[in-house]
Amino acid sequence: MKMTNPADWKGILIIGEINNCRVQPVSLELIGKARELKAGCPAVGEVAAVLIGSGLSGSLAEIEVTGVDEVILVDHADCALFHNDLYAAILKQIIDTRKPSVVLFPATARYQDLASILGIRADTGVAAHCVDIRINEQAEILAVVPAFGGKVLGDILCPAHRPQMATAKPGIFRQGEPVPGHKPKRSLFDASTIIADTMKKTRLLALESSVCAVPEGIPLEKATVVVCGGWGMGSKENWALLGDLANLLGGAVGCTRPPIDEGWMPDESYMIGTSGKVIRPKVYIGVAVSGSSHHVCGMKDSDLIISINNDPKAPIFEVSDIRIVGDAKQTLKGLSDKIREIRSAK
């Protein structure tokens, strides 16, 4: 195993995610965190962001306004489809030439995969799904990562290897204040040689990508109000009451793991938690949700948390601003009826 001299490595490199020619918000959130780290400890160095894709010029404005110091574009027709082997080869070369001290990746399906590959190719450690990043006196990063579904948090260090790598899920960090008119340094990375070399030997061929059925209504992560149901809803009929309230409040319905297993919700895109979505709506209403640490990790930063559960000892009450101990179905129905009553009286 190689040992590296940390002094040779400087700066933060953000791996931005592009999808359908759009910069994914998680990329901007990572830049927000990196700028915060740099503001607190200038010794960390410059913040650069790399974007890989095809036809990236439209994405530039979005990323430049974040106040990032440099944008590195890898714009090539052969990068239109995600290819883990190829993207990792390109990033490996960028890391080797620039020697960043820290590299941050989105913890999304595709980019956590890249982080994992680069952990081996760059011979270094990767802190997974961190919920916070701090810097210690030695200007090393401490990544706070969840274990056991978020019941335990632990600091992860990478003392003897560089770069120090970490991933974070969408919604964990906040985008920084935009810096209008900011013009970061722009670098173009010519990937044609790596592409030719990789495609000659890779045994993976990207055929096509297609959009899955887009969930109806407002996406969970953008909703102002989230009505979340748990296993205690008991049946598909009762489940419909959640949608009714969400509609009245202009919000979205989310769930824990069991309702997906029960078939009340179609798939994991509606799931809130450490292996689902991390949300922070204005109002979260948890109905018949017990409050496992896995779920709580995904919603505990909501502005107002209202919980309805018939078990007064349900752990969800520990993180709630408003507790209602009672029957989920009756309470939900009562609330929806009350809102209708107010509206019809108007």
Add this chain to the structure above:
Amino acid sequence: MGLSIAVCIKPVPDPKHYDKIKIDPVKKTVVREGISTILNPCDKHALEAALQLRGSDGAVTVITMAPPNAEETLREALAMGADAAILLTDRAFAGADTWATSYTLASGLKKAGPFDIIFTGTESADGATTQVPAQLAEWMDWPHLWNAVTVEQTGEQTLKVRTKAENEWSDYQVTLPCLLAMSRESNKPRLTSLMGVMKAKKKPLTVWCRPDLDVDDAALGMKGSPTQPGAIFEPEMGRKGILISGDVDEIAAQLVEKLRTAGLAIETGDVCAPGGGNV
């Protein structure tokens, strides 16, 4: 000739009971007393995919790197239908991060192989880093795909695989040998039959320790791990909740007031009133 398939599995503390996990305030270690160990739920999907692809003349080997009592979990996988099991166990492997874990697993798989395909789950319930599948594939120098939802054999040496990212499917053609991390959405794992449990007792289970593997000691366990653990703590959760009580109508009326205060326009149904204040 049928396919030779390996499936990586992991014994984990039952995720249903993670709320019982505590941190010992003095020793600063995780206390998981009284929580049973189960086969990592995601890994059942990997095993199911392997059993479906095996056909009549293939073979499925399950492998894990774990403490000696993991034999029980391996027997469970054998009862589900795997043909053979391998346990990599040694004090030298303890405390490994994903880098050192995938290195050790790769060494066991190279010794046990050659395999055509390695199946894994997408993540473990306890650590949940999602990193081991890709890192194992790197040590094998094989192509891999993470979160595969469908696998179709299109030729003797080729598969067509569909993966799922957040809101997008991607289709790939991949040449064997390869590693696939199977999505929870990919299949419904079979239940274990009593007959399966009986048969599992007679299936081969091999135990390999440090001296059985061709590995570099400096790359094993905690010593070989680039990441090092620091302090552990329980997340800050506390909110001073107020209790709302009464009959259904009274509760509803109080809730409406709370929603108004939070800036929701109850009368109009607008998501957010101008200024976010009272309506």
